[in-house]
Amino acid sequence: MKVLLVATNREQSPYPVAPLGVLCVAATAKAAGHEVEFLDLGLALAPPTALQQALEVNEFQVVAFGIRNLDNCWAFAPRSYFNGVQELAGIVRHHFKGPLILGGSGFSVSPRGWMQRLKADYGVIGEGERTFPELLARLEAGQSPEGIEGVVIARKSDVPPTFLPSKSVERLVELPLPAHDLCRYTGYVKHGGFVSVQTKRGCPFKCSYCIYPHLEGRRYRLRPPEQVAEEIELVAKQSNMRDFFFVDSVFNDPRKHALAICAELSRRKLPIRWNAFCNPVGFDAELARAMAQAGCSGVEFGLDVATPKMLEALDKPFDQEEIRIALRAARDAGLPFAIYLLFGGPGETWADIEETQTFLNGCASANAVFATYGLRIYEGTTLAGTAVREGQLSPDHDLFEPAYYLSPGLAENTNTKLDYIARRRAEWSSPVDWCRPVTRWGQKMTVLLNVRPQWKYMRGYGGLMRRKTQ
Structure with missing residues (x-):
């Protein structure tokens, strides 16, 4: 499948943090035979425009967001990152008709909260190196992702999304190195x-x-x-x-x-x-x-x-x-x-x-x-x-x-x-x-x-x- 992986974190203070989690998932998706394009919005001058342009000039089958944090964790100046991600999700919905998948540590902290607010199609809880390629394989084959551990599936109406608990990768040595070349x-x-x-x-x-x-x-x-x-x-x-x-x-x-x-x-x-x-x-x-x-x-x-x-x-x-x-x-x-x-x-x-x-x-x-x-x-x-x-x-x-x-x-x-x-x-x-x-x-x-x-x-x-x- 042709996949667009988007690193959504735009926090610059005290310095910008490179998107390691997304690079790890990109490596295993590529190893599974998928065509992966990486869009890093961390240093983009106009992130919404960059995302829109990527969607307009490519024909992706899946778009996936890596969400690093819920908010800045500062009590003295609290700031949620939801609005920024919501804006990006709106661009995807307007310019792309395929499934939107959410993942990352920020998503995993509150998967139901993100799914219900953004109306995404699927989510990946926890470590995505094994789960994400398995989800892509099911989607490519036209099969339901029901039963995949750690995959959140959107439901119609106000029914909360359902999911099985995620499963950690036991032997990290078996994973490919992160796709650092993409960053x-x-x-x-x-x-x-x-x-x-x-x-x-x-x-x-x-x-x-x-x-x-x-x-x-x-x-x-x-x-x-x-x-x-x-x-x-x-x-x-x-x-x-x-x-x-x-x-x-x-x-x-x-x-x-x-x-x-x-x-x-x-x-x-x-x-x-x-x-x-x-x-x-x-x-x-x-x-x-x-x-x-x-x-x-x-x-x-x-x-x-x-x-x-x-x-x-x-x-x-x-x-x-x-x-x-x-x-x-x-x-x-x-x-x-x-x-x-x-x-x-x-x-x-x-x-x-x-x-x-x-x-x-x-x-x-x-x-x-x-x-x-x-x-x-x-x-x-x-x-x-x-x-x-x-x-x-x-x-x-x-x-x-x-x-x-x-x-x-x-x-x-x-x-x-x-x-x-x-x-x-x-x-x-x-x-x-x-x-x-x-x-x-x-x-x-x-x-x-x-x-x-x-x-x-x-x-x-x-x-x-x-x-x-x-």
């Missing part, structure tokens, strides 16, 4: 982005608000280090790219697998630099040195909270001592690192936030600390149950629309108070900063100067952003 990475890197790479899928942790285990499962499925390094080497040579990001939920766990990835990259001596999301679990001096030797240029620690009370409240898998060890290890290995804090969880007060800053002041100093508030509530998470019990959310609330949990203890003058605390440290920033023109100007300058990671010198220029105060 124009130069534009992404030019605007501060990276080539995205996965070393595994799944997350065994039980953070109360997190949707990752629902999307990828609670058990790790690891890719062989040799295959990961081969993928990076291939992209580096064919596309002349050197900036990569490991987009695993947590790169450093399992620790043994992370060490093996680093060893393989070091063995190949690839001229690359890469970043990764990490948490403190098992992040020690040995791993930090291995990452630095393998070309790591920055680590992003998703701590969210750092006091014993709040670590327990959010079901975090690490404690304060592990935080100290991880931050010290990164510093001693010469790895720039940023810390992400997400305040507002159950029972949190301003005293807890003060305690968090005091604790981090006693740890190895980060290059940047990004502090925000409000936890996006997703269906099926522990936090959703807490919000209902506390009356912050009704049991029948439609979580397709952005909804955030915020502890009553932080509900008054949240922006102002958090910014006041952040201003004490040059490396800290708050939502007030992120909306200021001077911050956007500084971000553009780091991109122009090819600073990687962008936050590397936050501590140095924080004073210019009126960060430090008495």
Whole structure:
């Protein structure tokens, strides 16, 4: 079949993210013998026009949307991505008479919500590498897709769409490498982005608000280090790219697998630099040195909270001592690192936030600390149950629309108070900063100067952003 795969994500802040998921599905669809055309709207100047032109000059049999996120997950400036995707769906319906298929992580979070609002024909929940080609085969043969695990089928009238639960790909090594050749990475890197790479899928942790285990499962499925390094080497040579990001939920766990990835990259001596999301679990001096030797240029620690009370409240898998060890290890290995804090969880007060800053002041100093508030509530998470019990959310609330949990203890003058605390440290920033023109100007300058990671010198220029105060 002739298929148009559309990457719909247009978010540019803090930098555009290359559409890895769509490239993975494109690779398996091509391997199954389908003719695939890829339309990346991430950097398009006029996305609706680009889509319309693609539909007018080609005769596709199927159009499929990759939807990365529901919204921007920012409580201080919430923005849903639905309207943008709805506009694109309208163009498809006007210029194309065949089936419209939805997929991607953003779709998988709320498949019924997307299907009912966009009136799409089919949807693919979860990992699409096996499901999407199977759906295409059924459509090509004129057969019903009933019974395919993870396929959502539209129904007439207001009957909710039905589907069977999706099934994960057990052996990731059997999948073809993502179709990186379809993506124009130069534009992404030019605007501060990276080539995205996965070393595994799944997350065994039980953070109360997190949707990752629902999307990828609670058990790790690891890719062989040799295959990961081969993928990076291939992209580096064919596309002349050197900036990569490991987009695993947590790169450093399992620790043994992370060490093996680093060893393989070091063995190949690839001229690359890469970043990764990490948490403190098992992040020690040995791993930090291995990452630095393998070309790591920055680590992003998703701590969210750092006091014993709040670590327990959010079901975090690490404690304060592990935080100290991880931050010290990164510093001693010469790895720039940023810390992400997400305040507002159950029972949190301003005293807890003060305690968090005091604790981090006693740890190895980060290059940047990004502090925000409000936890996006997703269906099926522990936090959703807490919000209902506390009356912050009704049991029948439609979580397709952005909804955030915020502890009553932080509900008054949240922006102002958090910014006041952040201003004490040059490396800290708050939502007030992120909306200021001077911050956007500084971000553009780091991109122009090819600073990687962008936050590397936050501590140095924080004073210019009126960060430090008495």
